Amino acid sequence: MxxxxxxxxxxxxWIAVCQSILIMAGAIVFIRKQNREQLTMPDNLEDFPTVTVMVPAHNEELVITSTVEHILQxxxxxxxLQVxxxxxxxxxxxAAKLKSLQSSASYEGRNLLILERTGTGGKSGALNDALEHATGEWICIYDADAAPEKNALLxxxxxxxxxPEKYGAVFGRNKARNRGQNFLSRCINLELVTxxxxxxxxxxxxxxxxxxxGTNFIVKSSLIREIGGWDEDAITEDTAISFEILMRGQLIALAPQAEAYQQEPEKLSVYMKQRERWAKGNYQVVLDNLHHLVNRSSWxxxxxxxxxxxxYFWFMIAIIVSDIIFVANIIYQIIALxxxxxxxPFQFQGDVYVFLVIAWALMYYIYVLQINLALAADIGQSNTRNFILSCVSYFTYSQLFLLISVKAFAGMLIDKITGREKKWYKTQRFG
Known part of the structure; x- marks a missing residue:
């Protein structure tokens, strides 16, 4: 056994390694093509569509003023542009900070609407309420801590x-603006860049x-209304809406130059709560969409x-099982001394155990290679410190995913058994 x-x-x-190599090959082709293209700016923006930017904010007094100013500028x-x-x-x-900004002379005459709500549904409910007031041909979403660059929306x-007929949504890139704060934020930056x-x-x-x-993307207003808005029962509403868009034959396109900065967790407790919520939401979305594997949905x-x-299931379980076997075997070897x-209890035939060590070594190599490929494609991030961090993070930061995944899956099961209500947990901000 x-x-x-x-x-x-x-x-x-080995399958996971092959998948990573394939994706890296695609990324290299994309990066080479992008580097050959000359970035130009349009002379006239009058042909561009109208856009409604929506920003859901729950107790965001520390960051909300800066975010809205970035959007208005x-x-x-x-x-x-409607905000x-x-x-x-x-x-x-x-709300008070938003009203103060709204009444300032700098933004007089701007189409800025502030909604104060006490309804349910968390972030999805807030977006659905705002959708009723949206007038743009496209809806753009930014989180309350976002700092989009000047040309991000363009x-x-x-x-x-x-x-225009194929693309139902377009998303950009998000960057950690507090990436140098501590070891955790630096590791999150590596993950985000990769x-x-x-x-x-x-x-x-x-x-x-x-x-x-979750932020820095646009979606057709007509399409989101056809879908029926955001799913208020989904913890990760962004993943859920992605499947809804694909089901309607529309693509979700990548605009790599559209960049926005966001604030990442600086405390382990905040990070764990955020990622456990994300993992739990993605587990649920996967389970909700498994039926597409056996129906007539598109490839x-x-x-x-x-x-x-x-x-989220197969590769994660395989790594957990192999970790348990590996660690248990080491412990028993030490006791046997x-x-x-x-x-x-884990007795292996021939060189099976050696193959596991080889597979792990290759997985580690691919892990470090992916990160440094990503860093090389991001100006200013490919340096000695980040290289060392990429080597160390596998044994520290990345191992948190195992704990988070197990906790999230257990939490999802408990939610289903007990009928526990899902809540919108806001990530803690830092001033």
Missing amino acids: ADFLLIISIISI MNYPEHK IVIADNCTDNT FLTRKAMEE IQRVHHTGLWQLFKLGTIP RIKFHVLYYATS FNPAVIS
């Missing part, structure tokens, strides 16, 4: 205009497959479901 479990784990790890025609900020069940000065809409510059670019280059992030939807299912009568 031990041999069987180990062999399955080894095969799974973007390089986009003022008469084509709706939703002060959702706030008990702090979020790049998002320009990408949408390339294939996802943005390897996984997203590789999947888009190879399969024209994208996933909406792109099937691949999307399979990609999430392997990442003092008590030779003790025999490990």
Whole structure:
């Protein structure tokens, strides 16, 4: 039985490695193509569509003023831009700060709407309420801690205009603005850069497959209304809406120049709560969409479901099983030094255990290679300190995913059994 479990784990790890190599190959092609293209700015923005930017904010007094100012100062025609900020069940000065900004002379005459709500549904409920007031042809979402660069919205809409019939949504890149704060924020930065510059670019280059992030994206107003708005029962509403868009034959395109900065957790407790919520939401979305693997859905939807299912279930279980076997075997070998009568329950035939070590070594190499490929594609991030951090983070930061995944899956099961209500947990901000 031990041999069987180990062999399955080894095969799974090799499949995960092959998947990573394929995505990296796609990312390299994308990066090379992007580097050959000359970035130009349009002379006239009058042909660009109208956009409603929506910002859900729950007790965000520390960051909300800066975020709205960044949005209002973007390089986009003022008469084509509507901004709706939703002060959702706030008990702090979020609404007061927004009203003060609204009445300032600097933004006099701007189309800025402030909604104060006390309804349910968390972030999704806030967005659905704002949708009723939206007048733009496209809806743009920014989180309350976002700092979009001046041309972020321009790049998002320009990408949408390339294939207006095919693209139902367009997403950009998010960067950690507090990445140098401590060890945790530096590791989060590595993760974010790798996802943005390897996984997203590789999947888009190879399969024209994208996933909406929680912030810095646009979606057709008509499409989001056709879908019925955001799912108020979904913990990760962005992943859920991505599947809804794909089901309607629309693509989610990548606009790599559209960048926005966001604040990442600086405390481990805040990080764990945030990621456990994300993992739990993604587990639920995967389970809700497994039926697409056996119905007549498009290959792109099937691949999307399979990609999430392997990442959150299959590969994760394989790594956990192999970790348990590896650690248990080491512990028994140490005990055997003092008590030779003790025999490990994991007895392997031939060189099976050696193959596990080789698979792990290759997985570690690919892990470090992915990060440094991403860093090389991001100006100013490829340096000695980040290289060392990429090597160390595998044994520290990345191992948190195992704990988070187990806790999230257990939490999801408890929610289903007990009927526990899902809540919108806001990530703690830092001034």
